Amino acid sequence: MCTMIAHQVRIQGRGKSGPEWFEVHEANVSYDHPYDLPLEHALNIDFVNETLGPGARVAVELSVDAARQLVKTIEAVLAQADQRGVLEDRPVAAEPARSPSVA
Amino acid sequence: MYQTNQYEGMIAETVSMRGHNGDVINAYVARPLGAGPFPGMVVIHHAPGWDEWYRECARRFAHHGYVSISPNLYFRDGHGTPEDVGAKVRAAGGAPDARVLGDLDGANAWLRSLPYVSRKVGIFGTCSGGRQAFLAGCRLKGLDAVIECWGGRVVQSKEELTPNQPVAPIDYTKDLSCPIIGIFGNEDKSPTPEQVNAHEAELKKHGKQYEFHRYEGAGHGFFYYDRPAYRQEQAVDGWKKVLAFTEKTLR
Structure with missing residues (x-):
């Protein structure tokens, strides 16, 4: 892991890595091994x-x-949704934290 | 050299040890059976995590007659699969050099407290661990050999310095206190052949005892049999060079 090129962005959403969904709070983006x-x-x-x-x-x-x-695809999809007037650009209500089964 | 009529045995297990600031962390130890005295070896895991390859590496050194300890440098970052913990540390910009050095110093002290360890201890690392092995050879006392395998970011530009890695290890070269072997692939991007040349030039400039081996047809991590980077011929030769070096410097 020798580039150490990593950025973190706070996000709001849900993710799934086993049978259960859980809230995701951060996206860690890196260019590395x-x-x-x-x-x-x-x-x-x-x-x-x-x-x-x-x-x-x-x-x-x-x-x-x-x-x-x-x-490019994410940008294109968001632009298309914006064009159609269906973008829901508002925060999501948080749910009580649940532990994913893989934790 | 192992002979087929020779007795051989090994113990390998997880232990606790004191690391940086006296913190208790865990470590994997593999040692040959017998009264010894055996030389010691600190095995540093790579940035992706404290994973199976390093347990096998510790057992390999034990098979060759070294009491080996691989400290979990990510102990304080939580527990889970090595990948999940490694990904967390990756996002945080890697483990801080000061903490890593404290843990490696603790591993050396742990080895030296054992009645079956001789007075010689080496340190081995790959990738970021190669960088940390070199750093340890420069910054810590009481190491007798450094085995640096493709240490990435030994050479760092000012822009690459971070709060966790605030000084380029190459800047400490004058303080290296023991012989070093370097194993590199000429197709590596980190370190590049130019960076390896700069590393070697600095060792030469300060009159350090070193041997560097560069392999054609190999890139980064060519010892890792579980990755596409594995290069059988170069890896076999590289291991021979490493073990010849440790026999010479630690027996």
Whole structure:
């Protein structure tokens, strides 16, 4: 893990890494060694809830091309939703924290 | 060299030890059976976590006659699978150098407290652990050999310095207190061959005892048999070089 290129953004949402959904509070985005993708470095995103411990993590590891395509696609989908006037740009009510089964 | 009529035995288990600031952390120990005295080896895990490869590495050194300890440098970051804990530390910018050095110093002290450990202790690390092994050789007292495998970010630009890693290890080269072996792949991006050359030049400049081995056709982490980076021929030769070095410096 030798690049140490990592950013964290506070987010609001839900994630699923086992049978149960849980609130995710942070997205950790890094360009560093992936755990499973057979590349030396990858764009890694971990959706986590630090209050629930290291196991509360939904992880994806992407090639650079896949990451760029994902960014473009998210922007395109949000733009389309905005154009149609269906964007719900408002906070989500928090639920009591639940521990994911993998925690 | 092992002979087929030789007795061999090993104990391997998780233990507790005191690390940085006297904190109790856990560690994995593998040691050959017998009264010894055996040299010691501190095995540093890579940034992705305290995972199975390092247990196997500790057992490999034990098989070759070293009492080996691999401290869990992420003990304070919570518990879970090595990947989940490693991902948490990755997001935090890696483990702080000062804390890591305290834990490695504690591992050395733990080894030296044992009646079956000789007066010689080496330190081995790969990837970020290679960097930390070199750092330990420069900053800690009482180490007799450094085995640095593809230590990334030994050479750091000012822009790469962080609160957790505030000084580039290469800047401490003059303080290195023991011989060092370096194992590198020429296709590595961290460290690049140019960074390895700069690292070597600094060792030479300060008159340090070193040997560097660079492998063609190999990139980062080519000892890791569970990753596509594995290069069988280069890894076998690299291990031979490492063990020849430890026999020379620690027996």
